[in-house]
Amino acid sequence: RILLDIENVPYEEAWDLVVRSCAYTNHTVLPEALERWPCSMLENVLPRHMQLIYHINFLHLKEVQKRWPGDADRLRRMSLIEEEGEKRVNMANLCVVGSHAVNGVAAIHSDILKATVFRDFYEMWPDKFQNKTNGITPRRWLLLCNPGLSDLISDKIGTDWTVHLEKLQGLKRWAKDPAFQRAVMKVKQENKLKLAALIERDTGVKINAASMFDVQVKRIHEYKRQLLNILHVITLYNRIKRDPSASITPRTVMIGGKAAPGYFIAKQIIALACAVGNT
Known part of the structure; x- marks a missing residue:
């Protein structure tokens, strides 16, 4: 046009x-x-x-x-x-x-x-x-997206892994090292804090960065089973309501995706997810 x-x-x-x-x-x-x-x-x-x-x-x-x-x-x-x-x-x-x-x-x-x-x-x-067989590049999905983890990896095995992904096997020697494990968890928690801040900035919703992040982001479709995910959230919610003292891991559920313009059921799934989120 x-x-x-x-x-x-x-x-x-x-x-x-x-x-x-x-x-x-x-x-x-x-x-x-x-x-x-x-x-x-x-x-x-x-x-x-x-x-x-x-x-x-x-x-x-x-x-x-x-x-x-x-x-x-x-x-x-x-x-x-x-x-x-x-x-x-x-x-x-x-x-x-x-x-x-x-x-x-x-x-x-x-x-x-x-x-x-x-x-x-x-x-x-x-x-x-x-x-065109699907694949990802570590330069985008690790080096660019997760600089904290990238720096930690490079400190241990150098920077060649960004070009030769097989070099990541060098991390095996550090897998059981308590200090390295703590460093990985520290990076993970820092990233969760950044995401929590981003969500609050863009949506006004405050989330617990110490909770488990349960994320499903993909096209909204019946066979992708977002509906089952929502029903699981409702089930967990009902368990908490029945027994507030129960030992349950704190969880933040995030569902993202779009529905085809003419796909009525998928749009209903989005409406249900929003309704449950607002409950």
């Missing part, structure tokens, strides 16, 4: 730029977890975007029809717009069409995508599908 309406780029050139700029990483093969947004909502909130999605779909289906003439069922499966019941935009299909590359996050996952979820698209664009 920006390229067309603001930069005045011709449609064909704008679409080529979009496709060459975007790549789609898929994280789930469960069809119910792939977002489907109601057309009525998009038409109301983002009418120009919805207009462009319809146009993209029109041109896309022309290519599908040209490749498989007369295959109405394939057209239905590959359409960006689902017509059954309330009209919805299939966001996963839109991502595939609008990207130059599509990947899963493990070899078996990528193979399943090609064989099931995106089989029709794989048959149309086999070169578009790749695999």
Whole structure:
């Protein structure tokens, strides 16, 4: 939309730029977890975007029809717009069409995508599908995110571990050292104090930094079982109410995540979590 309406780029050139700029990483093969947004909502909130999605779909289906003439069922499966019941935009299909590359996050996952979820698209664009096995970098998720622990590690084994992660095995010799154990716990408690201060600053909620931090942060979905987590919180709460003198480990439960726009049950789970938190 920006390229067309603001930069005045011709449609064909704008679409080529979009496709060459975007790549789609898929994280789930469960069809119910792939977002489907109601057309009525998009038409109301983002009418120009919805207009462009319809146009993209029109041109896309022309290519599908040209490749498989007369295959109405394939057209239905590959359409960006689902017509059954309330009209919805299939966001996963839109991502595939609008990207130059599509990947899963493990070899078996990528193979399943090609064989099931995106089989029709794989048959149309086999070169578009790749695999990128998931991983993390210690430079981001340890060195950057946890400087206190990083400094402690570097004091014991040097700094080469930031490039050669296997060097962390050198910590084994310190695993049973009481002084090192106390230092690790000190870093952990300092980090909990920082998080508690951040939560109070941003939400106004004061939490006990000496409590167990029980954290679940991921997409809100029934199969992710946030509902079970909430029921566990209610169970613990009821136990405390029944016997306030019971020996129970102090616990702070944090649940974070988002629900797909049209996923009613997931939004109800969020509402329940908020209600329990406010009790």
